[in-house]
Amino acid sequence: MEDSTSGGEEDYYYSSDRESLDGLENEDSDFQWAPSKGPTTKVITKESLLAAQREDLRRVMDMLSLREHHARTLLIHYRWDVEKLLAVLVEKGKADLFAEAGVSVVECEDTGSPLLSSSTAMCDICMEELPGDTMTKMACGHRFCNDCWTEHFVVKINEGQSRRIRCMAHKCNAICDEAVVRSLVGKKHPDLAEKFDRFLLESYIEDNRMVKWCPSTPHCGNAIRVEDDEFCEVECSCGLQFCFSCLSEAHSPCSCMMWELWTKKCRDESETVNWITVHTKPCPKCHKPVEKNGGCNLVSCICGQAFCWLCGGATGRDHTWSRIAGHSCGRYKEDREKKTERAKRDLYRYMHYHNRYKAHTDSFKLESKLKETILEKVSISEERESRLRDFSWVTNGLYRLFRSRRVLSYSYPFAFYMFGEELFKDEMTNDEREIKQHLFEDQQQQLEANVEKLSMFLEEPFDQYTDDKVMEIRMQVINLSVIIDTLCKKMYECIENDLLGSLQCNTHNIAPYKSKGIEKASELAVCWNNKASTTADTCFPSDCGTSGKHDRPISLGSADDNGCPSQKRPKKETYGGAFFDLNLPAEVLDRN
Amino acid sequence: MIDFARVQKELQECSREKDTSGIKVSPKSDNLARLTGIIPGPLGTPYEGGSFEIDITLPDGYPFEPPKMKFVTKVWHPNISSQSGAICLDILKDQWSPALTLKTALLSVQALLSAPEPDDPQDAVVAQQYLREYQTFVGTARYWTESFAKASSLGLEEKVQRLVEMGFAVGLVRSTLEAVGGDENLALEKLLSS
Structure with a gap:
């Protein structure tokens, strides 16, 4: 800031x-x-990844006086959540903390080092009697031969389990010392050792709630x-x-869930399907949807089948305006009527929000193109002999326009779900919903009006105006920018405090509004x-x-x-x- | 590559101890990657008296990767598929340790027979039955053991034959035999009293 x-x-x-x-x-x-x-x-x-995890490693190492690899094992187990790790430490004590994560800090003198070559020992994996100097004992006390360890590490690394390679002994929860893994694997498969190191490094991203890969495609790394x-x-x-x-x-002020539902709704053809339910009936013979474009209730499909538009049942062709020969379906079916009404209403409601959402998204796209022409105007203006030198207000205004356009366009899917029945049906009474909707729509409309005004002023050919006129536009743009910023802020506050704040379900988290943008x-x-x-x-x-x-x-x-x-x-x-x-x-x- | 030297040693050890453990492992062919294991049904369970054949395939990474095992003999058990014989056992999956052997793995399978874990089922139908109608489960498991896991499974057909000759319907005879776990006398008693 x-x-x-x-x-x-x-x-x-x-x-x-x-x-x-x-x-x-x-x-x-x-x-x-x-x-x-x-x-x-x-x-x-890629370059700063190591430094990033060092901060956390250092904290844990200092606090528990641990070596780096132990600190890493702990942090990987607790998903790089230092606070959680400390909470477990306070609650259960050091011994349990270590045991759960598979850290054995009981250091035997010969840990990780070969035995004297004079003695031999049995490796329980390959079942061979081998000289002691070809065997390695892990911190947990289990000793196996180097070949078997290496093979074990290779299999685990290839399985993508580098971050938690456990000891080979049955039911031993200890995590193998990364230095031993690195040195043994490196001797035979240097490429795999590198892979192992990379996996350890990337654990900081993969296993960490607060760190995520940038979703760019192609990936920026x-x-x-x-x-x-x-x-x-x-x-x-x-x-x-x-x-x-x-x-x-x-997508703020939409919550993630709203946004997911919205994109899905826009993508799939559920509304088309809705239209079809409202306006057509399936032919009883070929099952194609048939739309009635006028006439009496006897409808004939292109396949030749005649059917009753009221009940959808197949009939003969003899009929008058009021009745079809040999067919009677006069009983009123309230259920179906209601369903049709509902589908119609839902469709119109969706269309209302979608049209506005789309309008602002489209404006946003157009205005992005406009950026270039406006910047051109700025450079023309700057060339001119004029007492006005500073045109930052134009770019500032333009930026504010982009920001608020986005906010505005995403505010429509938000409203669609906020005041619809899909997510909050039982959370509000109808009266509450109505009050909230008015409150929100007032703000939305104010914002909308100001955004359009700002857009209008920015499109003025100010490079052709006199200084006085430019000053006037400048004043307007600056004022509108401030007003719009305040309105956006207020809208987010309203959402957070008045709309979502009072609800039971708290699964809708809205990314906070930031004046200066994302x-x-x-x-x-x-x-x-x-x-x-x-x-x-x-x-x-x-x-x-x-x-x-x-x-x-x-x-x-x-x-x-x-x-x-x-x-x-x-x-x-x-x-x-x-x-x-x-x-x-x-x-x-x-x-x- | 499979560590064949170790497999050889494992086989030797198994044959040395087969009288105490009752577990047999023998290669199917001469390449040692395909083996057959035999485990006796544990005493005091519906599998008692049965002898269960298990198909073993060693992956290339053995012993660093777990051996693949499945029942050849049909068995009625919540953690074993009644269709395919697939076994749901942690040590055959992520809890495998290279320090385990074919023998210890088979012992674990045997232990699974005596201690089913219906909450983590392989066969949902069997698990449901185990949880809801335990007695029926025991009956069916015993009947399956009787029918499929005994050298003289033809004994069952003979029992059916004899009971049918007494004048009972084949279907009824089979279901009754199944219900009592294959005991001919019990079945007859039940048939007469019904």
């Missing part, structure tokens, strides 16, 4: 990514040891680590924005160990080529202290059109 740039460093760290529209700088105030309250979402690249809250939206350094919880596209994960600092340095630039892997560099030295601004969920950033200077700060109050921008 807190970053202000000092001009001198600016060009030095300039990278082309800065020009991307979402180029909100990533704040990385905690690239050194200093714990930060700022954004803590991290990109973990990165993983994202979040802190505290799994229900959030993040942006990987490869540029992909996604919901951390369900790994699909960022949080961009920052590169994980890898200088925590002996490479510590005082300059920021060495704190980042040099080869994280895909990512937007944001690693400017940072002078800490005061963190947001007004209790607002979307942390505001301190005033900062802006550099050219590619920069924008969405959160500066209008009056601050005005003074610029």
